[in-house]
Amino acid sequence: MKNMNSPWLIRLNRVDCITLLSVPLTLLAISEVLQQHIMSALGLLYLAMTADALDGMLARRWNLTRNFGRYLDGFMDVLIYLLTPALILMQWGFTGWWMIPLVLMVGCGCIRLSVFNETGNLGEGEANKANSEEAKPEEEAKPSETSVDGLAYQGMPVFWSLFIIAPLLWLNTLGVLPTIATKVLLAVSLTVFSYLMVRKARFFKFSSLRQILALTLGGFLLWTLGSENDGLAKALLTAFYLQIPVVIGGVLHMVVVSRDYLPGLAKPIWKTAFGANKTWRGFVVVPALTAAGALVLLPFEWLLGDRSPFAGYSLLLAGAIAGLGYMLGELPNSLVKRRMGIGAGELPEQGKVITIAVDQLDSAIGVAAAYSIYLGISSDVALWYIISFPLTALIVKDWLHKNALKQSAV
Structure with missing residues (x-):
């Protein structure tokens, strides 16, 4: 229940504060991009992804789930997985006609996140009615083989943008992949990724804390070790x-x-x-x-x-x-x-x-x-x-x- 006497629009809880950690980390990543510290920026985004990955899990564990948290998380996702990665690629050299996959990625990602705000995660019983008007976010997710807590994603989740972009740019930085080959792989991968984000299908949801921390903190460590010495x-x-x-x-x-x-x-x-x-x-x-x-x-x-x-x-x-x-x-x-x-x-x-x-x-x-x-x-x-x-x-x-x-x- 809202407190009508409060001077604030809403009272933030501890999960909201964890979600908002993504704001300074993403802004710092943008600052690094503008200074051409590409791998340093990616490292910071992986750290922001850690906060983004934990907030939903902790909200369910602490019984703090609410629609506001989902909306707030969606705005953070736009910053972490769509706009900042697009800026990284543009600064790296993904300009001109190469920007078409970026337009697709950002547009399809926003559509996918808007749908998620309506339906939330999918439980086993919601598999066949993903976009149905009857699929309510309040419905309890039933056990499923797709994840430990029975939850799955509707459409390919937006955080895969970082799993696609970071390794390819890293290989290019190491000299393993020529620039033109990196651009082609990025263009194809991001186009397919954009299509899968808006396709009505189930995608596996990581729900193991060990898996999440291994991916996010491992990525932060790897990209940071490969970053510039003067990077944040x-x-x-x-x-x-x-x-x-x-x-x-x-x-x-x-x-x-x-x-x-x-x-x-x-x-x-x-x-x-x-x-x-x-x-x-x-x-x-x-x-x-x-x-x-x-x-x-x-x-x-x-x-x-x-x-x-x-x-x-x-x-x-x-x-x-x-x-x-x-x-x-x-x-x-x-x-x-x-x-x-x-x-x-x-x-x-x-x-x-x-x-x-x-x-x-x-x-x-x-x-x-x-x-x-x-x-x-x-x-x-x-x-x-x-x-x-x-x-x-x-x-x-x-x-x-x-x-x-x-x-x-x-």
């Missing part, structure tokens, strides 16, 4: 790589806390100012465990060589400094919350979302600053670290909570 996608991948020691250190720290190891150090450093949760144990254990976590990267360091952000620096010292930055980054936020009367580990009723966001950002800023000082990482990498780490932190905290290593998921 590679800066983001570097930021994720720098998070590994911090994640390992954080998980091991919660093991220490949950099992009450080193109880003699579990004393507040300044209870009045920072609360009871900021202890000497944390300041000793987190840098040590993050340093240990950095050693996990040794095999990757051997493979990366001079391309690693840790090249020429001590992994142990870098990990310890990152752990210290994590702890120091939390102190200003803790100080402000204590002054506002918010207890340690508590969330206020008003401004709850903002408080959760700041709780994830404080340590991200601390670690990014520590890495910047010691490793001299670029501003792009530091900014990506601050932006991406809160999402990583929430995922890890949710896992810790489910495994009884943390009291709350935030």
Whole structure:
């Protein structure tokens, strides 16, 4: 039910926020295209596809499905799979008469998405009445062999545009496919793809989380590794790589806390100012465990060589400094919350979302600053670290909570 007293058109839920992650990622991809960073742009689009793939699954799991979410997802699909890929190909050289397949792709894709907004995914019982007026989106999908959750697509889904375009452009970048051969293959493939998008037929729907993440994150990794060194996608991948020691250190720290190891150090450093949760144990254990976590990267360091952000620096010292930055980054936020009367580990009723966001950002800023000082990482990498780490932190905290290593998921 709509809240008539709300000043906003609609109240977004957490699935809508995941869907909207595609907006900044797609705009950044467009920015990369305009700078001729083609593979970097494709890497960012595959990351946007991860958010797009997860929102529907999570909406069903959290019982947050609604028509608005489907419409919003459709607009994101136009950006991710139709307009931005078309721009990528035009910047690459798919101009003149070669643009005809792009017109077909965008037009047929919009038609297909409009039909999807009416009918939704197909269940087994809807196979023979795909475009029937009686096929209502509210009908429950019955079990089917086409996917794990019994859902299937009506018409070839638009996300196949990236699965068609990215590999062909990659092969062209590597010199395996000549440009003219790449253009012909793209023209034929996209024309057939356009036809299949509007054909009344069932298409398999990926519903396994492992399948989805393997395709989307695997694509992001592959295209990013093949992208330009100064591209935004590679800066983001570097930021994720720098998070590994911090994640390992954080998980091991919660093991220490949950099992009450080193109880003699579990004393507040300044209870009045920072609360009871900021202890000497944390300041000793987190840098040590993050340093240990950095050693996990040794095999990757051997493979990366001079391309690693840790090249020429001590992994142990870098990990310890990152752990210290994590702890120091939390102190200003803790100080402000204590002054506002918010207890340690508590969330206020008003401004709850903002408080959760700041709780994830404080340590991200601390670690990014520590890495910047010691490793001299670029501003792009530091900014990506601050932006991406809160999402990583929430995922890890949710896992810790489910495994009884943390009291709350935030």
